[in-house]
Amino acid sequence: MVHPIAPTKIADQIPAKKLLFSMKRLRHIEETIAVKYLDWKMRCPVHLSTGQEAVSAGIGEVLKPTDFAVSGHRAHTHYLAKGGSMKRMLAEIYGKRTGCSGGKGGSMHLIDESVGFKGSTAIVGGTIPVGVGLGLSISLQKTDQVACVFLGDGAVEEGVFYESVNFAVLRKLPVLFLCENNFYSVYSPLKVRQPEGRNIHEMVAAMGIKTMFGDGNDVFEVFDKCEKAVASIRAGNGPFFLEFTTYRWREHCGPNYDNHIGYRTEQEFLSWKEKEPISRAERRLLESGLVSAAEISEMEKSIVQEVSEAFEFAENSPFPEFHEAFKDLYWENEP
Amino acid sequence: MIIKRKMSYVQAINEATIIAMDRDPKTVCFGLGVDDPKRIFGSTNSLVEKFGTERVFDMPTSESGMTGVAIGASLNGIRCLMTHQRLDFFLLTMDQVINNAAKWQYMFGGNGSPVRLTIRLILGRGWGQGPTHSQNLQSLFAHIPGLKVVMPFTPADAKGLLLASLFDENPVIFLEHRWLHQMEGDVPEGFYTTPIGSAQILHPGKDVTIVSYSLMSAEAMHAVAILEESGISAEVVDLRSIRPIDWSTVLTSIRKTGRLVALDTSNSMCSVASEIVGTAAIECFSSLKQAPLRITLPDFPAPTSPALTEKFYPRAEDIASAVAGMFGKTIDVKPIIQARNTPHDVPGDWFKGPF
Numbered sequence: 001m002v003h004p005i006a007p008t009k010i011a012d013q014i015p016a017k018k019l020l021f022s023m024k025r026l027r028h029i030e031e032t033i034a035v036k037y038l039d040w041k042m043r044c045p046v047h048l049s050t051g052q053e054a055v056s057a058g059i060g061e062v063l064k065p066t067d068f069a070v071s072g073h074r075a076h077t078h079y080l081a082k083g084g085s086m087k088r089m090l091a092e093i094y095g096k097r098t099g100c101s102g103g104k105g106g107s108m109h110l111i112d113e114s115v116g117f118k119g120s121t122a123i124v125g126g127t128i129p130v131g132v133g134l135g136l137s138i139s140l141q142k143t144d145q146v147a148c149v150f151l152g153d154g155a156v157e158e159g160v161f162y163e164s165v166n167f168a169v170l171r172k173l174p175v176l177f178l179c180e181n182n183f184y185s186v187y188s189p190l191k192v193r194q195p196e197g198r199n200i201h202e203m204v205a206a207m208g209i210k211t212m213f214g215d216g217n218d219v220f221e222v223f224d225k226c227e228k229a230v231a232s233i234r235a236g237n238g239p240f241f242l243e244f245t246t247y248r249w250r251e252h253c254g255p256n257y258d259n260h261i262g263y264r265t266e267q268e269f270l271s272w273k274e275k276e277p278i279s280r281a282e283r284r285l286l287e288s289g290l291v292s293a294a295e296i297s298e299m300e301k302s303i304v305q306e307v308s309e310a311f312e313f314a315e316n317s318p319f320p321e322f323h324e325a326f327k328d329l330y331w332e333n334e335p
Numbered sequence: 336m337i338i339k340r341k342m343s344y345v346q347a348i349n350e351a352t353i354i355a356m357d358r359d360p361k362t363v364c365f366g367l368g369v370d371d372p373k374r375i376f377g378s379t380n381s382l383v384e385k386f387g388t389e390r391v392f393d394m395p396t397s398e399s400g401m402t403g404v405a406i407g408a409s410l411n412g413i414r415c416l417m418t419h420q421r422l423d424f425f426l427l428t429m430d431q432v433i434n435n436a437a438k439w440q441y442m443f444g445g446n447g448s449p450v451r452l453t454i455r456l457i458l459g460r461g462w463g464q465g466p467t468h469s470q471n472l473q474s475l476f477a478h479i480p481g482l483k484v485v486m487p488f489t490p491a492d493a494k495g496l497l498l499a500s501l502f503d504e505n506p507v508i509f510l511e512h513r514w515l516h517q518m519e520g521d522v523p524e525g526f527y528t529t530p531i532g533s534a535q536i537l538h539p540g541k542d543v544t545i546v547s548y549s550l551m552s553a554e555a556m557h558a559v560a561i562l563e564e565s566g567i568s569a570e571v572v573d574l575r576s577i578r579p580i581d582w583s584t585v586l587t588s589i590r591k592t593g594r595l596v597a598l599d600t601s602n603s604m605c606s607v608a609s610e611i612v613g614t615a616a617i618e619c620f621s622s623l624k625q626a627p628l629r630i631t632l633p634d635f636p637a638p639t640s641p642a643l644t645e646k647f648y649p650r651a652e653d654i655a656s657a658v659a660g661m662f663g664k665t666i667d668v669k670p671i672i673q674a675r676n677t678p679h680d681v682p683g684d685w686f687k688g689p690f
Binding site for chain 2: 068070099100101102103104105109111113118119121122123126127128129130131132133134135136137138140141147159160162163164166167170327328329330331332333334
């Protein structure tokens with residue numbers, strides 16, 4: 001067994017068990033969606049985060065419910081790690097009235113205002129300035145909240161990314177740009193999109209923002225760096241950009257594996273699977289005695305239970321009536 | 336008692352902004368040049384002095400990003416007034432407007448926060464502004480469900496509609512024609528709103544309905560005066576809002592007169608004028624005594640040279656001639672042309688070149 005990174009002592013302040021639990025929970029929900037997708041009951045695109053759980057889990061344990069987050073099309077694990085309701089997310093994917101967006105949004109439009117998840121939308125880069133605007137509102141109202149913007153390597157190629165980072169730096173806004181670099185935008189590899197030898201975090205640092213880079217498949221490293229970045233933001237030091245490398249296991253959109261269609265190799269996939277975040281963390285926790293096999297089995301049992309209840313809720317919820325399609329276009333004005 | 340004063344359109348916009356910012360301390364105003372020496376043609380005068388740099392600020396030349404910033408800020412309780420000196424510049428941010436601002440309520444099934452965002456866009460014509468500095472693209476916005484779009488004509492409505500927009504719970508595109516900026520009119524004091532989605536009868540008549548908005552309402556009013564001398568009584572319906580449109584007022588007038596002329600500041604393809612004609616044909620076909628008319632721009636971008644723009648924009652004399660033609664009459668439009676003692680490419684003597 002090869003450890004890609006030599007195991008170091010897991011610092012005491014790291015909520016190691018919570019991180020492991022969170023990753024396992026995120027993996028199980030995504031993988032259950034992949035299986036059940038074949039029932040044709042979830043009739044909308046799904047962009048699964050299997051393999052990328054560590055980043056969501058790490059930041060999820062750092063942000064408070066009062067902090068804000070926005071995301072893009074691959075947002076299930078961001079939403080859940082921020083505390084979003086699993087039942088309402090699944091109901092949304094099933095197109096049910098009980099969904100977090102009443103069946104109007106589907107997998108790509110998730111929201112749970114009760115935990116500060118202010119919305120995920122389907123246009124790459126579209127919510128980056130929205131997150132910065134949340135940062136502006138925090139700064140105007142002088143609270144100690146943080147606005148977290150989830151983005152990928154593709155979003156870094158959108159013009160609005162630079163506009164947003166520039167303004168966040170200019171006004172020293174409390175914004176965390178959290179970039180999951182999974183090396184692919186749909187089927188287009190990074191090498192056809194950005195020049196060889198460039199590191200995203202180095203390029204972004206040139207705009208005057210603090211940056212850190214890390215292994216996005218090492219949940220303890222992710223947690224540690226997120227915690228440092230968020231502490232710096234809360235201390236009033238302005239925005240932070242974090243880049244974590246990770247890897248999408250399944251196809252861009254949908255429940256399948258697609259290593260055979262020619263845009264990437266099985267070998268590349270397997271090399272990333274070797275660096276898989278959950279078993280890596282689990283192994284380290286077991287080796288260091290921070291978690292026992294019995295505890296892990298308890299975790300898994302409760303996750304299976306939660307996910308199965310959430311699917312039951314989604315499947316048994318009613319569909320919206322057609323007339324509901326004509327609601328929610330405008331807010332009613334206060335009298 | 337309502338006290339009214341004579342005030343210019345741009346002063347009315349300025350006054351509305353001050354009243355709104357006074358009324359709600361969570362209102363902010365930003366845009367390129369809002370605190371620069373020119374103050375967006377005077378419309379943002381004294382704002383930064385009154386409300387400080389935290390609430391009134393210039394911004395990076397990032398139209399797209401800054402619209403998103405406004406959306407985000409509004410999701411956490413800030414009311415945003417954003418200003419652009421040209422509508423054309425705002426095209427850089429269509430993703431934020433169409434995919435985010437217009438959809439935020441709908442795509443989350445009403446479970447998100449309101450986007451309290453008013454976007455002031457200045458459009459116009461003349462002085463060689465040309466193909467990319469004088470586009471009247473209002474129907475682009477009016478096409479999008481989830482947006483509200485207003486285009487006031489009078490200074491009183493500029494103030495009333497800006498206040499209605501700023502206190503609306505939805506994104507509003509507020510479109511002001513540069514040629515109306517110095518126009519004066521009676522403006523009531525204090526806080527009041529002109530409801531979004533309500534048209535007004537600017538001039539009552541019985542023979543023909545002229546549906547107009549923004550600058551074309553001014554041209555229509557000039558035309559009406561000379562038509563009256565020829566015994567043609569025209570009713571002018573000033574739309575004020577182009578999304579939603581006040582169909583009740585529009586269709587009631589058409590049913591009464593049986594004739595329709597729709598004016599537009601833009602070209603006719605998919606225009607507001609086309610929407611008026613289309614809906615009239617469907618809703619009151621049997622009331623129409625003859626085919627409606629549209630008076631719009633040619634289906635080309637606006638050229639630059641004064642030699643090319645002279646006949647590009649239909650004016651009061653063109654409206655008067657076309658309406659008279661509906662009644663088989665020809666009228667002498669020279670008095671309209673003679674009364675206008677300024678060149679064709681400026682709104683008045685006060686206008687001294689590039690804005």
